[in-house]
Amino acid sequence: MEVTKMENSEFLIKLLIAGVLICVSLLGFRLRSSRKLRRKGPPVVPGLPLLGNLLQLREKKPHYTFTQWARKYGPIYSIRTGANPLVVLNSSQVAKEAMVTKYSSISTRKLPKALEILTREKCMIAMSDYGDFHRMVKKMVLNNLLGATAQKQSHQRSLRECMMQNMVSKIYSELQAQAHQIKEGINIRQIIVTELFPLAMKQVLGHDVDSVYVEELGTKISKWEIYEKIVIEPMKGAIEVDWRDFFPYLRWVPRNTVQENMKQVDKKRNAVVRAVIEDYKKLPPSSKNPNCYLDILLKECAHLTDKELEMSIWEPLIEASDTTLVTIEWAMFELSKNPQAQDRLYREIQRVCGNEVVTEDYLPKMPYLSAVFQETLRKHPPVPIIPLRYVHEDVELGGFFVPAGSEIAINIYGCHYDEKEWKNTSEWNPERFEECRNGDILDLYKTMAFGSGKRICAGAVQANLIANTTIARFVQEFNWELAFEEEDSVDTVVLTTHKLHPLKAIPTPRKKP
Numbered sequence: 001m002e003v004t005k006m007e008n009s010e011f012l013i014k015l016l017i018a019g020v021l022i023c024v025s026l027l028g029f030r031l032r033s034s035r036k037l038r039r040k041g042p043p044v045v046p047g048l049p050l051l052g053n054l055l056q057l058r059e060k061k062p063h064y065t066f067t068q069w070a071r072k073y074g075p076i077y078s079i080r081t082g083a084n085p086l087v088v089l090n091s092s093q094v095a096k097e098a099m100v101t102k103y104s105s106i107s108t109r110k111l112p113k114a115l116e117i118l119t120r121e122k123c124m125i126a127m128s129d130y131g132d133f134h135r136m137v138k139k140m141v142l143n144n145l146l147g148a149t150a151q152k153q154s155h156q157r158s159l160r161e162c163m164m165q166n167m168v169s170k171i172y173s174e175l176q177a178q179a180h181q182i183k184e185g186i187n188i189r190q191i192i193v194t195e196l197f198p199l200a201m202k203q204v205l206g207h208d209v210d211s212v213y214v215e216e217l218g219t220k221i222s223k224w225e226i227y228e229k230i231v232i233e234p235m236k237g238a239i240e241v242d243w244r245d246f247f248p249y250l251r252w253v254p255r256n257t258v259q260e261n262m263k264q265v266d267k268k269r270n271a272v273v274r275a276v277i278e279d280y281k282k283l284p285p286s287s288k289n290p291n292c293y294l295d296i297l298l299k300e301c302a303h304l305t306d307k308e309l310e311m312s313i314w315e316p317l318i319e320a321s322d323t324t325l326v327t328i329e330w331a332m333f334e335l336s337k338n339p340q341a342q343d344r345l346y347r348e349i350q351r352v353c354g355n356e357v358v359t360e361d362y363l364p365k366m367p368y369l370s371a372v373f374q375e376t377l378r379k380h381p382p383v384p385i386i387p388l389r390y391v392h393e394d395v396e397l398g399g400f401f402v403p404a405g406s407e408i409a410i411n412i413y414g415c416h417y418d419e420k421e422w423k424n425t426s427e428w429n430p431e432r433f434e435e436c437r438n439g440d441i442l443d444l445y446k447t448m449a450f451g452s453g454k455r456i457c458a459g460a461v462q463a464n465l466i467a468n469t470t471i472a473r474f475v476q477e478f479n480w481e482l483a484f485e486e487e488d489s490v491d492t493v494v495l496t497t498h499k500l501h502p503l504k505a506i507p508t509p510r511k512k513p
Helices: 002-037 062-073 092-103 113-120 130-147 154-177 188-205 221-236 257-282 293-300 307-320 323-337 339-353 359-366 365-379 414-417 460-477
Strands: 078-080 084-088 212-216 219-222 385-390 395-397 400-402 407-411 479-483 504-508
Touching: 062 078, 062 084, 062 385, 062 407, 084 092, 084 414, 092 395, 092 407, 113 130, 113 221, 113 257, 130 293, 130 307, 154 188, 154 460, 154 504, 188 221, 188 293, 188 307, 188 323, 212 221, 212 257, 219 221, 221 257, 221 307, 257 293, 257 307, 257 365, 293 307, 323 339, 323 365, 323 460, 323 479, 323 504, 339 359, 339 365, 339 460, 339 479, 359 365, 359 460, 365 414, 365 460, 385 414, 407 414, 460 479, 460 504
Parallel strands: 084 407
Antiparallel strands: 078 084, 212 219, 385 407, 395 400, 479 504
16 A cells, blocks of 8 residues: 555656646747747738749849849848748848858758759859868869969969950951941950950860860860850850749649750750860870869869869859950940040059050059949949858848748849948949059959858959959050940840840040051
8 A cells, every 4th residue: 555655656746747847848948939939030022922022023133123122121121932931132231241150051052953953963163052062172273273373373364465465456357347337336245255265265174175076966066166055055044944943842833944955955065065074185195284274173183073073164164254254344335435434544554554555463553443343343243143042040130030941142233232332323433432442453342243251252363353454455455435326235134234235336546556
């Protein structure tokens, strides 16, 4: 009988302890839940049931719409474009918070299916998740190709100087060829592309590839067919939108056009890149260029898989051939449209260079040139929206609670048109950058155009050197005017700030060639 009473007493004590623990746990849960509930999320842009804000973005230029919403809802707000919430950042302060101080919580990518195909499952610096692969490949490309030290190497610099002279010579040739119809203007984009892509090939592959036989395609293709397959077609594919990416639970719907098109683009791109790599491997040792990026990767990164090697070669080829072009073209558009700014830049070049040709050595002495470059990046950022980032743990941004599972869109265009930071945002005004100049031509980060933090653009230094020197050489050699009706030609390609139509401008030589 006494044993039974003892057992009952022990049972009651255990039951009481268990009850207390459960109460404490429930209380803790409620406290945590209430704290979460009290955390204020970003303002929500009203949308439709299920569709959210998708219909409001149907013009396919979301950076414009995001910027308009920022003026109403503030620099950080939440929208719905499908299954997951999307938090949009539209000010430099909040964007830098996401890219620098809170980076550890927002360091991964969540790509649409088409981009997964194009990037071969994030196997490239710009689109990879931050980790060992990203750090290793970025270190290689900075040390041997795009970083400040690599850019100072004599062989790199001589390639750029040769490119500058070739572009100027081509402009003179175009003037002679169009002597009686010059009012139609010269296609500036074509001048730049025909030199920029060969420069990228020389840096990466060791020489300007005129043609290559692509076994998988069963044909020999020319230089500009290579350009089409590895630059133009992937760029077009990257801006195609598959609405099913916004609704993963509707993935079963049979509409695979975007994905199938991207698979074809990917197949051709990979075949061409493999062909140029194999061609280089077959060269005798005496014909190989030990300074080119491919040669360095083959010697120092034998552990790279074939896929990683191919993507490591393709990425600098496409990026060097694209974003720098956008900046130069818009800078020449704005200078041709603003003769006073062009005249001021020319006077600065004369004062600094005299009768000498502009070279990279003179860049630090030309503050107004730097201001022209920075203001062009501000008004026409080459990448208006950074590829979406994924929030993998709860985080606070701009004073608002952002739960894990959200996606982050950093609207660079919106940061540059933030009226609290910039006055008269729609005006192109280089003078706005003179006050904050610190005297260093490589002070690249006055705008958000190159990003910030650990994922800052690897090609920023080269883009700066090429764009500034090209702009200066063009203005030193010629006075520029826009061709007829060109001032109204400001439309852009969807999802980008690329000029829809190539710039047509009229150059007048300042002196005899």
